[in-house]
Amino acid sequence: MATTATVQQTKWWTGGKSPFNMEYGKLMMWYFLMSDAFTFGAFLISYGSIRFSQNFWPDPSVVFNAFPGAGHANLPLAFVSVMTFILIISSVTMVLAVHAGHNNDKQGVVKWLFWTIVGGAAFLGCQAWEWHHLITGEHAVLVNGQLDIVGQTTRINPWGRLAAQADIATAIQNTPREMLIRLAEMGGHEHAGTAHTNFASLPNAELIKAIDVEGLHIRENGPVAFGGYFFGITGFHGFHVFSGVIINIIMLLMTQKDVFARRGHYLMIEKAGLYWHFVDLVWVFVFLCFYLI
């Protein structure tokens, strides 16, 4: 009670001290982060607005079910939870770096900043893998009355409604021969015996029969906005992570060159830390909006 009373009795606005009890740079970092929260908020809310305006929206467990090295295994949420934990842990190491800075412990700052940078780089690596997997993925899709094989880009994505069997039967007749061969090769692994069949030598009617329509789980093309929002928002977040890693590397170099030791304080680490935690904070919401709901 005694300490609270002291704080309340302090006359913050009489001059000679910071009314916010905070140095300029840190306060401005807070206001920058607040404005950045509105930028990310606007992106995510716009995504929500479009999503609510559609009758159909892709199911995240259908879109994000891959894991590096697991082939075609269906593992919804697995990889993104790894990414989430990487960011949480790197946030913790950043807290430890800031605390070491408070204690003027140079070795501690260097050690924990290093692990924070490793975490950031690992996260970026995961994101690169995920983007690559989505863009180069091969999914049979029914688009414009034909069958096609596409990945997820900002122009098209294969995450629409499951196509009706009757529509597929019509579309397969209008599909160019080259595409039929590719579809047969894609569906081929389901039939053990036909795995090495030379589909290119089959006539069209045989080729169509050889395509494993059930196994391909053919969908219609999904809402175009899905790809744009996903790559736009995770890309903007990834860019924040990237710049955070660069800032942390600069902080690490400055620490090692004793810049902060000579200054007598490690307040710069604190500001870089605020930015880094913010990046983690934004991911919490990106994770919610794209992967969980």
Next chain:
Amino acid sequence: MQHPAFEEVTIHHHTDDATFKKKVKNTTILLSVITVVELIIGLTIYNIHKGEAPNELLVLMFKGMVCILTLAKAYYIVSVFMHLGDEIRNVIMTIVVPLLLFIWFITAFIWDGNSYKNLRNKYDAHYKETSVTPAKH
């Protein structure tokens, strides 16, 4: 206590190592547990969707729970990791009060999107027919 570098900063927060370590450890565990619970709910939603007749109300409730858990995570990150909870009230207010704009921001835009969908479904039967999810067979 004067801040070593900025004499205008009059109150300097300093927690001893033991208290600090305990706080960080507890917060880390809490964030991890919340994330695991979120993942479990996510997988529950996935399994409900896989079933024959998904209970949309139940899915909506689970999604609401995940949103609340996410807000709790955000609170702990900002308050403990970013130390906003340790700052004086004036600072907290200048940052938190503007963020209240989000209440209107989210409500208005989600409402607008939903209204657009309802109007379109009402006046464009073809659109509705070709975009509403058909029953799985």
